[in-house]
Amino acid sequence: MFHSNPGRRAALGVAGAAVLLLSLAACGEKENSAEPGDGPSVSATADSNLAAKVPDAIKADGVIKVGTDSTYAPAEFLDQDGKTVVGFDVELFNAVAQKLGLKAEYESAPFDAILPGVGSGKYEVGVSSFTINADRLKTVNMVSYYSAGTQWATKKGNPAGVDPENACGKKIAVQVGTVQLDDITARSKKCTDAGKPAIKIDQYQAQSDATAAVGSGKNDAMLADSPVGAYAVKQSNGQLEVLGDIYESAPYGYAVNKEQQAFAEVLKEAVQAVIADGSYKAALSKWGVEGGAITNAELNPSV
Numbered sequence: 001m002f003h004s005n006p007g008r009r010a011a012l013g014v015a016g017a018a019v020l021l022l023s024l025a026a027c028g029e030k031e032n033s034a035e036p037g038d039g040p041s042v043s044a045t046a047d048s049n050l051a052a053k054v055p056d057a058i059k060a061d062g063v064i065k066v067g068t069d070s071t072y073a074p075a076e077f078l079d080q081d082g083k084t085v086v087g088f089d090v091e092l093f094n095a096v097a098q099k100l101g102l103k104a105e106y107e108s109a110p111f112d113a114i115l116p117g118v119g120s121g122k123y124e125v126g127v128s129s130f131t132i133n134a135d136r137l138k139t140v141n142m143v144s145y146y147s148a149g150t151q152w153a154t155k156k157g158n159p160a161g162v163d164p165e166n167a168c169g170k171k172i173a174v175q176v177g178t179v180q181l182d183d184i185t186a187r188s189k190k191c192t193d194a195g196k197p198a199i200k201i202d203q204y205q206a207q208s209d210a211t212a213a214v215g216s217g218k219n220d221a222m223l224a225d226s227p228v229g230a231y232a233v234k235q236s237n238g239q240l241e242v243l244g245d246i247y248e249s250a251p252y253g254y255a256v257n258k259e260q261q262a263f264a265e266v267l268k269e270a271v272q273a274v275i276a277d278g279s280y281k282a283a284l285s286k287w288g289v290e291g292g293a294i295t296n297a298e299l300n301p302s303v
Contacts, residue, residue: 036074036231036286036287036288036289037074037086037087037088037286037287038286039286041091041094042091042092042094042095042279042282042283042286043094043095043098043279044095044096044098044099044273044274044277044279045098045099045277046098046099046100046101047099047100047101047270047273048101050099050100050101050266050269050270050273051100051101051102053262053265053266053269054100054101054102054263054266055260055262055263058102058124058260058263059100059101059102062102062103063102063103063104063105064097064100064102064103064104064105064124064125065105065107065122065123065124065125066093066104066105066106066107066123066124066125066126066127067106067107067109067113067114067117067118067122067123067125067126067127067128068085068089068090068106068107068108068109068114068126068127068128069108069109069110069111069114069128069206070085070106070108071111071175071205071206071207071208071209072087072111072128072129072175072207072225072228073087073207073208073228073231073232073235074087074088074227074228074231074287074288074289075087075088075089075128075129075225075227075228076089076090076106076127076128076129077208078108085106085108087287088227088283088284088286088287088289089127089128089129089252090104090106090127091283091286091287092145092146092274092280092283092284093125093127093254095274095279095280095283096145096254096267096270096271096274097270099270099273099274100266100267100270104125104127106127107123109123110205111128111175111176111177111178111205112176112177114126114128114130114255115130115136115139115140115255118140118255118256118257119139119140119257119258121257124256124257124260124263125254125255125256125267126140126254126255126256127254127255129146129148129225129228129252130142130252130253130254130255131148131179131225131250131251131252131253132144132250132251132252132253132300132301132303133179133250133303134303136253136255137300137303139258140255140256140257140258141255141256141257141258141260141261141264141299141300142253142254142255142256142264142299142300142301143253143254143256143264143267143268143271143297143298143299144251144252144253144271144294144297144298144299144301145251145252145253145254145271145294145297146251146252146284146289146292146293146294147249147250147251147252147292147293147294148225148226148227148249148250148252148292149225149226149246149247149248149249149250150179150180150183150223150224150225150226150229150246150247150248151223151224151225151226151228151229151230151242151244151246152164152221152222152223152229152242152243152244153211153214153221153222153223153224153229153232153233153240153241153242153243154214154220154221154222154240154241154243155214155215155217155239155240155241156238156239156240156241157241158221158241158243159217160220160221162220162221162243164221164223164243164244165244167184167187167191167199167220167221168188168191168194168196168197168198168199169191169196169197169198169199169200170199170200170220170221171199171200171202171218171219171220172184172199172200172201172202172219172220172221172222172223173202173204173210173211173213173214173218173219173221173222174201174202174203174204174210174222174223174224175203175204175205175206175207175210175224176203176204176205178224180223180224180225181201181203183223183248184199184201184223185201187199188201202218202219207224207228207232210222210224211224211232211236211240214240215236215239215240221243226246226249226292227289227292229242230242250303251294251298251301251303252292254267254271264299264300265299268297268298268299269297271297272296272297275294275295275296275297280293281293
């Protein structure tokens with residue numbers, strides 16, 4: 001989910017096909033063993049020095065309570081059992097937690113409820129493809145771990161003739177609370193300022209619903225974080241295609257309560273440690289998203 005100001009982050013003509021595409025987008029259903037995410041889980045060896053730095057309040061129960069929006073394949077989504085959260089974000093953060101001698105426990109939540117949950121103490125970390133931006137840094141600490149941009153997608157052949165640089169009057173799908181919403185809102189204002197029709201913006205609570213709306217033809221196109229848009233296209237079995245180039249790349253960050261500065265610091269060290277020991281690269285490569293790899297983790301980087 002690419003998120004630059006606040007935010008991040010399919011029917012095919014008949015009902016049965018609609019259910020299929022929605023299932024693919026939401027659950028990452030695989031047709032063969034060569035799909036991203038297959039293979040053994042990536043793991044990391046605990047670092048006793050880092051584990052000793054974890055605040056007692058965090059490590060007391062042996063787990064890190066994580067809030068995540070499990071509708072954003074391939075970053076975080078529900079496995080075929082409908083309960084287990086999987087994805088490259090999950091795989092990578094599991095390794096980070098293991099480096100600290102802890103286990104990550106994930107709770108699915110609406111995307112726009114996660115940061116407030118981190119602030120209230122409901123979650124100890126927010127792991128949900130949060131782009132680091134100035135607005136978020138006002139409310140939470142953020143540790144960088146990945147880089148992504150925004151990617152548009154439309155039905156195969158672009159039947160609505162959508163031009164991302166001139167989408168005036170088109171019907172566009174985005175997930176609520178994401179930077180893509182900020183992006184498309186600004187584009188719509190540019191349209192109306194020029195005397196052109198506004199963009200019709202449909203906001204969806206789940207990214208999988210936005211993807212489904214494009215597949216059904218309800219919406220002409222969608223925009224999402226680059227790995228998410230590319231994955232949705234891949235899983236659509238030729239029903240969707242990417243539109244235009246990836247743009248505005250920025251770092252994803254783990255969100256930590258502002259009062260948990262020490263925990264945020266050791267979390268940054270743990271990310272750097274998994275980069276160094278190779279488990280970072282292994283997790284990203286397993287999911288086919290190594291193009292967004294970073295070499296240095298930062299706490300509250302300048303954006």
